[in-house]
Amino acid sequence: MERFKDVLKANNLKSTHQRLAILDCIDTYGHIDIDAIYDTVFKKYPSMSKATLYRNINDLISFHILEEVKLPNQKQQYEIRKIPHIHLLCKNCAKVEDFFVETHSLMETITLNSGFTISNSFIVMNGTCKECKV
Amino acid sequence: MERFKDVLKANNLKSTHQRLAILDCIDTYGHIDIDAIYDTVFKKYPSMSKATLYRNINDLISFHILEEVKLPNQKQQYEIRKIPHIHLLCKNCAKVEDFFVETHSLMETITLNSGFTISNSFIVMNGTCKECKV
DNA sequence: CTTCATGCAAATAATTTGCAGTAAG
DNA sequence: CTTACTGCAAATTATTTGCATGAAG
Numbered sequence: 001m002e003r004f005k006d007v008l009k010a011n012n013l014k015s016t017h018q019r020l021a022i023l024d025c026i027d028t029y030g031h032i033d034i035d036a037i038y039d040t041v042f043k044k045y046p047s048m049s050k051a052t053l054y055r056n057i058n059d060l061i062s063f064h065i066l067e068e069v070k071l072p073n074q075k076q077q078y079e080i081r082k083i084p085h086i087h088l089l090c091k092n093c094a095k096v097e098d099f100f101v102e103t104h105s106l107m108e109t110i111t112l113n114s115g116f117t118i119s120n121s122f123i124v125m126n127g128t129c130k131e132c133k134v
Numbered sequence: 135m136e137r138f139k140d141v142l143k144a145n146n147l148k149s150t151h152q153r154l155a156i157l158d159c160i161d162t163y164g165h166i167d168i169d170a171i172y173d174t175v176f177k178k179y180p181s182m183s184k185a186t187l188y189r190n191i192n193d194l195i196s197f198h199i200l201e202e203v204k205l206p207n208q209k210q211q212y213e214i215r216k217i218p219h220i221h222l223l224c225k226n227c228a229k230v231e232d233f234f235v236e237t238h239s240l241m242e243t244i245t246l247n248s249g250f251t252i253s254n255s256f257i258v259m260n261g262t263c264k265e266c267k268v
Numbered sequence: 269c270t271t272c273a274t275g276c277a278a279a280t281a282a283t284t285t286g287c288a289g290t291a292a293g
Numbered sequence: 294c295t296t297a298c299t300g301c302a303a304a305t306t307a308t309t310t311g312c313a314t315g316a317a318g
Contacts, residue, residue, distance in 0.1 A: 014272060014317050034307085049275050054308060056273090070204035072256055088250045099248055106240050107259065114233055115264035116222045122206055122258040125241065130249035148292050148297060168282085183300050188283060190298090 011063045018048050022056050026066065026078055031087075031096040033075040071096065071124055086123035092132035099125075145197045152182050156190055160200065160212055165221075165230040167209040205230065205258055220257035226266035233259075 004023045005015045013019070018041065025040045026032055032040075038053055057078060060066040069077040071089050077096070088097040107118050138157045139149045147153070152175065159174045160166055166174075172187055191212060194200040203211040205223050211230070222231040241252050 012272095016273060016317075018274075047275070050307090051276080051309075052274055058309095068206065070206065072202065072204065086244075088244070088248060088252075090250075091253065097248070097250065099244060099250070101240070101244055101247070103240065106235070106237065110220075110222070110233060110235055110259060113235070114222060114231070115267075116224075116231065116233070116259065116261055117267060118222075118259045118261040119225065120260050122260070124256040125244060125250065125252045126254050126256070127250055127252040133249075133251060146297095150292075150298060152299075181300070184282090185284075185301080186299055189285095192284095 007065055011065065013059070013063065017045060018052055019056055019060075021045060021048075022053065023060070023065070023080070027080050030098070031069055031077045031079050033077045035075075037078070069096070070122075072126065084120065086125065088125050088127065088129065090129035090132055091126055092128055095129060095131075097129060141199055145199065147193070147197065151179060152186055153190055153194075155179060155182075156187065157194070157199070157214065161214050164232070165203055165211045165213050167211045169209075171212070203230070204256075206260065218254065220259065222259050222261065222263065224263035224266055225260060226262055229263060231263060 004020055004027075007023075008015045008019065021041045021044055022037060025037050029036070029040075034053065034057070037057075038048075038050060041048055041053070057066065061068065061078075064081055066078050067081045069079050069087065071077065071087065074089070074094070082098075083100070085098045085100045086103075088099050089095075090097075103121060103123070107121065110116065111118055138154055138161075141157075142149045142153065155175045155178055156171060159171050163170070163174075168187065168191070171191075172182075172184060175182055175187070191200065195202060195212075198215055200212050201215045203213050203221065205211065205221065208223070208228070216232075217234070219232045219234045220237075222233050223229075224231075237255060237257070241255065244250065245252055
């Protein structure tokens with residue numbers, strides 16, 4: 001939790017219970033949608049309103065502390081911003097796995113052939129995870 | 135337009151004016167969001183309601199005639215389903231370009247290192263398009 | 269203390285649904 | 294003719310905002 005206090009302080013944001021609980025929840029789950037965050041945080045702070053949740057999510061995104069994760073056929077989810085990675089989405093259990101892989105050569109191919117300058121990418125692989133495969 | 139009539143017939147869907155106009159509109163723009171579709175189709179058929187638009191979009195998606203395109207920091211858009219491709223999103227003009235590129239080697243690397251079986255992918259590259267670069 | 273964040277209620281936006289009438293095949 | 298589709302209005306769900314109170318630093 002100290003980690004998040006520092007991040008908030010660095011952005012001149014106050015470390016409220018609600019904020020810390022939201023960050024902690026997202027961190028714990030890895031990828032989670034608004035309602036699930038609300039349910040989780042609500043258990044600890046039943047007074048927290050959805051307005052506060054929405055405001056915090058939006059603020060934390062604009063300070064680049066959180067990132068939205070928009071997956072095909074899924075409600076929008078959120079994650080703590082971390083080093084660039086791709087997402088593996090299991091069709092079967094709907095779990096989202098982070099995966100770190102070099103994408104430079106793909107990006108270079110695209111740059112060379114399209115004239116488009118790439119600054120960053122968002123990649124989702126749909127399929128079946130190790131556990132669901134059997 | 136004949137092309138869409140055939141597609142609809144193949145799926146046992148009636149070729150209504152509204153449906154054809156929606157498909158034609160999405161096809162013309164390439165990538166477009168709900169409100170922009172509504173505005174466009176409304177000009178031709180002022181009686182069309184948003185309920186009909188939403189119902190059609192959902193139906194056409196479930197018959198795999200349309201696909202959703204969820205881009206970072208953008209309203210959800212839709213496109214006609216075509217052969218697999220990636221999206222190049224310009225930060226400057228917000229245009230979305232389709233780009234065809236081989237992703238097999240990337241997918242193979244991921245499969246080998248993660249144990250995750252990939253069925254299909256969704257890739258967005260954010261950056262600056264040729265026109266905006268100058 | 270001062271400022272920023274919260275909670276509540278109300279406003280607004282987005283999406284879905286029921287149902288009677290209409291058009292496609 | 295028959296069935297699926299549409300339009301309308303109402304219901305539901307999602308998100309934002311104003312303002313008075315409360316907590317963080």
